[in-house]
Amino acid sequence: MLLEGRKISKRFGGVQALSEVDFHVEAGSITALIGPNGAGKTTLFNIVAGAIKPSSGQTVFEGREITGLPADEICRRGIARTFQIVRPFATMTCLENVLVAAVNRHPRRPRAALEPGARDLLAQVGLADLAGQEARHLNVVQKKLLELARALATEPRLLLLDEVLGGLNTQEILQAVEQIRRLRDRAGITILWIEHVMGAIMQAADRVIVLDQGRVLTAAPPREVVSDPRVIRAYLGE
Amino acid sequence: MISSSKWIGPAVLAGMCLLPLPLGIYPQHVLIVSLFYVMMAASWNLLAGYTGQVSFGHAAMAGIGAYTSGILAAKAGVNPWVGVAAGTLLAALLGLGLGALCLKMGGIYLSLTTLAFSQILHIIIVNEYEVTRGTMGLQVPGLTAEYSKLTYYYILLAATVLVLFILYRMIHSNLGLSFRAVQNDETAARAVGVRVLHLRVLAFTVASAMAGFAGGLYGHYLLLITPEIPSLDLQFYVLAMTVIGGMGSFVGPIVGAFAINILAEKIRDYGEYHVLVFGLIALVVARFAPEGLTGVWRSLGRRRTP
Numbered sequence: 001m002l003l004e005g006r007k008i009s010k011r012f013g014g015v016q017a018l019s020e021v022d023f024h025v026e027a028g029s030i031t032a033l034i035g036p037n038g039a040g041k042t043t044l045f046n047i048v049a050g051a052i053k054p055s056s057g058q059t060v061f062e063g064r065e066i067t068g069l070p071a072d073e074i075c076r077r078g079i080a081r082t083f084q085i086v087r088p089f090a091t092m093t094c095l096e097n098v099l100v101a102a103v104n105r106h107p108r109r110p111r112a113a114l115e116p117g118a119r120d121l122l123a124q125v126g127l128a129d130l131a132g133q134e135a136r137h138l139n140v141v142q143k144k145l146l147e148l149a150r151a152l153a154t155e156p157r158l159l160l161l162d163e164v165l166g167g168l169n170t171q172e173i174l175q176a177v178e179q180i181r182r183l184r185d186r187a188g189i190t191i192l193w194i195e196h197v198m199g200a201i202m203q204a205a206d207r208v209i210v211l212d213q214g215r216v217l218t219a220a221p222p223r224e225v226v227s228d229p230r231v232i233r234a235y236l237g238e
Numbered sequence: 239m240i241s242s243s244k245w246i247g248p249a250v251l252a253g254m255c256l257l258p259l260p261l262g263i264y265p266q267h268v269l270i271v272s273l274f275y276v277m278m279a280a281s282w283n284l285l286a287g288y289t290g291q292v293s294f295g296h297a298a299m300a301g302i303g304a305y306t307s308g309i310l311a312a313k314a315g316v317n318p319w320v321g322v323a324a325g326t327l328l329a330a331l332l333g334l335g336l337g338a339l340c341l342k343m344g345g346i347y348l349s350l351t352t353l354a355f356s357q358i359l360h361i362i363i364v365n366e367y368e369v370t371r372g373t374m375g376l377q378v379p380g381l382t383a384e385y386s387k388l389t390y391y392y393i394l395l396a397a398t399v400l401v402l403f404i405l406y407r408m409i410h411s412n413l414g415l416s417f418r419a420v421q422n423d424e425t426a427a428r429a430v431g432v433r434v435l436h437l438r439v440l441a442f443t444v445a446s447a448m449a450g451f452a453g454g455l456y457g458h459y460l461l462l463i464t465p466e467i468p469s470l471d472l473q474f475y476v477l478a479m480t481v482i483g484g485m486g487s488f489v490g491p492i493v494g495a496f497a498i499n500i501l502a503e504k505i506r507d508y509g510e511y512h513v514l515v516f517g518l519i520a521l522v523v524a525r526f527a528p529e530g531l532t533g534v535w536r537s538l539g540r541r542r543t544p
Contacts, residue, residue: 049429075431083429089422092415100419103412104431111412154431 002027002158002190003048003079008057010043010214017043018214020057025158030184030191032201032222035211036235041194042084044211045160048192049081050074061158072104080156084163084194086143088135094122094146095131101153121149125179140167152183159183161193165200173197177204202226210234251399258391266387272499273394274456277401278472279479279491281448284405286477287486288417289441290424292345294473295336295352298359299329299446300453301468307454308378308463309369318381322454326447333446337439356470363465375464378457390459397455401448402492408444409488417441421486471513475502478520484530493531 003025010018018040025031033041046052048059050071058067066074080101089097098118099111106114122128125145130138135146144164151159161180165173177200183189195201201208201222208225210217212234218225225231258266278300285291306328307321316324336355340348363370370376382389408414419427420434428434457463466472475498483494498516505512527534 051425051429070435071425071428072431072433075429081429083426087423087426089419089426091422092418096415096418100415100427100432101430103415104433107412111415150430 001025002062003192004060005044005048006058006060008044008047008059009055010040010047010052011055016214018047018054021211021214021216023209023216023219025190025192026207027190028184028188029206030180030193030204032205032208033192033194033211034196034198034201034208034225035217038213039211039234040214041211042162045081045162045192045194048074049079049160075104075154075156078155078157079160080151080154080158081160082144082147082151082162082164084166086140086147088138088143088146088150090136091134093132093134094127094138094149095119097135097146098122098149098153101150105154118153121152122146124152125149141172152187152189156189158190158192161191161195163194163196165195165197173200176200180204198226254395255392258388263387266391268500268503270387270391270394270459271456272496273391273398274452274459275476275479275495275499276398276492277452278449278476279483279495280402280405280488281445281452282476283480283485283487283491284408284417284441284445284448286480287490288409288421289438290421291340291438291441292349293336293340293352293442293445294349294470295355296445296449296476297470297473298352298356298468299333299449300456300472301359301363301465302329302332303450303453304457304463304467305363305370305376306450308376308457311458312376312378313369318379318458322381322451322458325454326451329450329453330443330447333450334439334443336446337442340442341435341439353470356468356473359468360465360470363468370465373465375462377462380461381455381458385461394455394459397451401451404444404448406488413437413440474513475516478516480530481520482516482523482530484532487529487532490530490532497531 001024005021005023008018008021021044033044035041047054050069050073053068058065060066061077061079066077089100095118098121099114102114102118103111119128119131122131125148127142127145127149130142135143138146148164165176168176180191181204184191193205205222207219208222209219210225210231217230217234218228258269278296282296285293285296303322303325306325307318310316310321310324311318336352340351343351364372381393409417416427416432416437419432420437424434453467457467479494479498480491482498483492484490502512505515523530
């Protein structure tokens with residue numbers, strides 16, 4: 001078990017965003033996190049990544065507790081993320097965006113030694129030609145790919161993907177799913193993935209955690225989840 | 239373009255070395271003061287421009303440098319150069335402390351805390367008359383046995399080059415990549431492992447040391463240290479220079495410091511109103527050209543060579 005959440009609760013003022021969420025992610029798996037809008041998916045992500053602190057509960061990564069650690073420390077422990085609404089470093093070039101992550105992973109190595117690796121990552125996501133381009137000039141899809149390359153440059157063992165397929169067309173979705181699979185198969189990166197595109201999840205995920213109104217509804221392989229009446233009810237109502 | 243930009247630095251430096259020779263005492267004085275402001279604005283830019291910490295305590299740090307060195311020299315007969323080093327060190331330590339205090343603060347809270355620091359220091363200096371001579375000012379010895387504007391010009395120029403060189407190296411190192419990432423998006427920077435808190439404290443310490451250094455030299459140039467140095471007036475000058483020149487760019491504060499200080503001399507006749515004029519210019523620039531003069535220049539260049 002790579003990541004485990006124990007009774008995680010989060011309250012924002014009067015809103016109970018998460019209540020006593022127990023979940024886990026197996027090493028080497030692609031685990032999807034789904035649920036209707038407002039179910040608490042991104043809140044859970046933010047807690048795992050250290051962007052916010054839970055009101056109570058624990059997160060455990062590789063057997064060590066990481067609850068409440070700052071985001072940069074959690075990144076150094078081996079968890080990287082992308083953002084639902086893209087956040088590239090706008091006035092920096094694509095190459096520099098990736099290099100920021102690389103130099104913070106390897107603070108003692110000179111930039112020149114890290115540059116080939118960074119260019120390689122850009123090539124992997126298909127942005128090799130845009131290496132010298134400032135990130136603000138990219139379109140949304142390219143920005144998402146850049147965020148993926150940047151996250152990979154931190155050399156994570158667990159990658160948190162937050163709706164990376166939004167805005168992609170069918171062809172691009174197929175390519176992206178293939179790419180995410182390759183990350184797991186070749187680089188051995190475990191993936192926890194929030195996604196609304198059900199087809200992609202059916203295709204790629206080993207296991208699906210369903211959140212609804214801040215609680216875990218079920219956690220099972222995708223085939224079982226889509227036929228679960230509770231899940232259908234959560235999405236479509238009574 | 240790359241080959242020409244390589245020569246810009248040395249060419250400007252050579253120009254700066256020759257510049258005061260044909261000039262009279264008064265324009266030389268204006269240039270010396272400008273160099274002090276270049277150091278102030280460029281180091282404040284490391285805080286406000288690169289790490290998003292809008293500190294109002296930067297002039298206070300210059301005051302720490304000036305008064306430390308001044309008091310040591312005037313009361314204990316310490317060599318002014320040793321005094322400047324001591325002032326730089328004390329400013330660095332206070333910067334470290336202030337930076338650590340403001341660590342978890344952002345935006346307005348950090349500004350208010352540094353503002354309070356600046357005001358406390360000002361009150362102490364004005365009231366500890368026995369030590370600081372209050373608003374009368376403290377007479378201090380010069381840096382050299384013989385007083386010559388030209389010598390001071392070259393001392394300040396060398397100091398400015400040193401400060402700019404350190405800043406340039408920082409900004410263009412791995413550290414600089416992280417600085418720029420924080421400047422762009424703090425949340426995303428943290429998410430890729432940037433130690434944002436370390437960077438902020440480091441920026442505070444380095445910038446404060448530079449302000450202390452600049453203030454120390456400036457005090458020994460003026461020969462009379464007054465609470466004008468650690469004042470909010472001077473702080474807002476530095477702010478206006480950085481914003482008008484171009485915050486978050488390397489050249490911006492340098493251009494801004496020269497432009498504003500020289501302009502200030504020109505419109506001095508209007509008395510206190512010239513501060514008002516700069517406030518208005520800074521407002522207009524912040525609203526319509528947020529990247530400052532250097533930003534306007536860059537976008538003009540882009541239009542000419544598409």
